[in-house]
Amino acid sequence: MQTVVRKTQRKGVRSNKNISRLKNLEQKMTLFEMFERFMNYKQTEGLAKPTIQGYYEHFHYLNDYLGRDIPNEEVTVELFREYIGYMLHEQGLKPTTVNVRIRTNRAFLRYSFQEGWIQIPIHEKFKPIKTPEDEIQAFTPAEVKALLNQIDDSRFVGFRDKVMIYVLLDTMVRISELLNMKRANIDLKGGYIKLEPHETKTKRTRSVPISTKTIKLLEEYMRESEDFRSEFLFVTYDGRDILSNTWRRRLTELGETAGIDNKRVSPHTFRHTGALFYIMNGGDPFSLQKILGHSDMSMVRKYIQMTDSDVKRQHNVYSPLKSIFGRR
Structure with a gap:
């Protein structure tokens, strides 16, 4: 049938x-x-x-x-x-x-x-405009020092800005993640900062490591800001939340006084800079991917664009000939 x-x-x-x-x-x-x-x-x-x-x-x-x-x-x-x-x-x-x-x-x-x-x-019927691949800029070590030199860290706001820049570079977090960090999630003893899922772009909890220098600065900053009784780590001089646009403007002002006019002085530039320095100092791309919070390695590759001089320095250190003939 x-x-x-x-x-x-x-x-x-x-x-x-x-x-x-x-x-x-x-x-x-x-x-x-x-x-x-x-x-x-x-x-x-x-x-x-x-x-x-x-x-x-x-x-x-x-x-x-x-x-x-x-x-x-x-x-x-x-x-x-x-x-x-x-x-x-x-x-x-x-x-x-x-x-x-x-x-x-x-x-x-x-x-x-x-x-x-x-x-x-x-x-x-309409799509994003075709553009050449963006060149992701990064600061040089001298430019980072120039920016920090513009800060008067004898005052609370100046010291807070200094600590925020250290945390940005060290953890390579996004600006939204930085401003939403909670005091309760700072583990100075373990050397980690926990980012809550509702504040990360990927909606996943992420722990970012912090170095000894940053730990010492955070320890001092957290003592000084304890009286504000805020759950947030970084606050204004009167204990209120910091708006992202306010701090973006602050970085722009620091860049102008430091004479950095050939690149954007922004939170994202610090993220790129941290990623590049991490690789240049011998870090591997897989751990960097986890720190940045990217699920795709292609984004990590975009973050670590190197200049010719960067590549030259790395080649001097890691040339394949050194495995054969030693360091002579």
């Missing part, structure tokens, strides 16, 4: 999902309403606070460009293509900056299409 294989759905019969989508398309919604519903959904994904803030910030830039709220039928491919042109040619933003905003907009538009709030898959 022949087995009859039936189709799961007869031709012309709409699935419940398609019916729901068609009903949604009849809704009159505005761009703001769609975005708020999108963000309600993103909040349920347990994303890190900086990621959530990034979505709101990039939508704010789009809103500034539009100058008003618009109905869903006016959300078109042309609108977003014109917005990209505006960012590139009128605002003069770098392609890398524009790409960050494009990616968050595409996520929003993809969700809006899937929910049936817009009729066309706009997110498929």
Whole structure:
């Protein structure tokens, strides 16, 4: 007897999902309403606070460009293509900056299409701009010393900034991870700082080692800041949380007074610098990957781009000929 294989759905019969989508398309919604519903959904994904803030910030830039709220039928491919042109040619933003905003907009538009709030898959019609691979900059040892020399560590804020720079270099953490470090998670005896999963980009607990020099500085700093009664490690002069933009500006000011005008003085540059110095000092890429918190080795390779002079110094130390002829 022949087995009859039936189709799961007869031709012309709409699935419940398609019916729901068609009903949604009849809704009159505005761009703001769609975005708020999108963000309600993103909040349920347990994303890190900086990621959530990034979505709101990039939508704010789009809103500034539009100058008003618009109905869903006016959300078109042309609108977003014109917005990209505006960012590139009128605002003069770098392609890398524009790409960050494009990616968050595409996520929003993809969700809006899937929910049936817009009729066309706009997110498929424009993509991030092609850019040459970024050259990741790092400080030289002399530049790091120049930055530290600008700090007056006889005052609390200056000493705190000095300790923060040491921790940034030593642990190679992200700025969000640095500012969310808890006093309770500092293990001076074991030489580790525990990063909690809800504050890391990968949503995983990570312990980063700290060297003897950093341990001594942290020990002194924690004594001095104990009276603030804050759960956070790094605080303002009156015990409040430090905003990331505030400290970014502080680093920029230090860079200006130190005369460093050929590269960006930012928390991420310290992360790159720490990674490069780690490898240059003989560290292996596998332990570096764990410290940085990357699941993919390709990102680690980006972090340790070396200049020709860096490679030359390493070759002088590790030349294959030394295995044959010794160090003569």
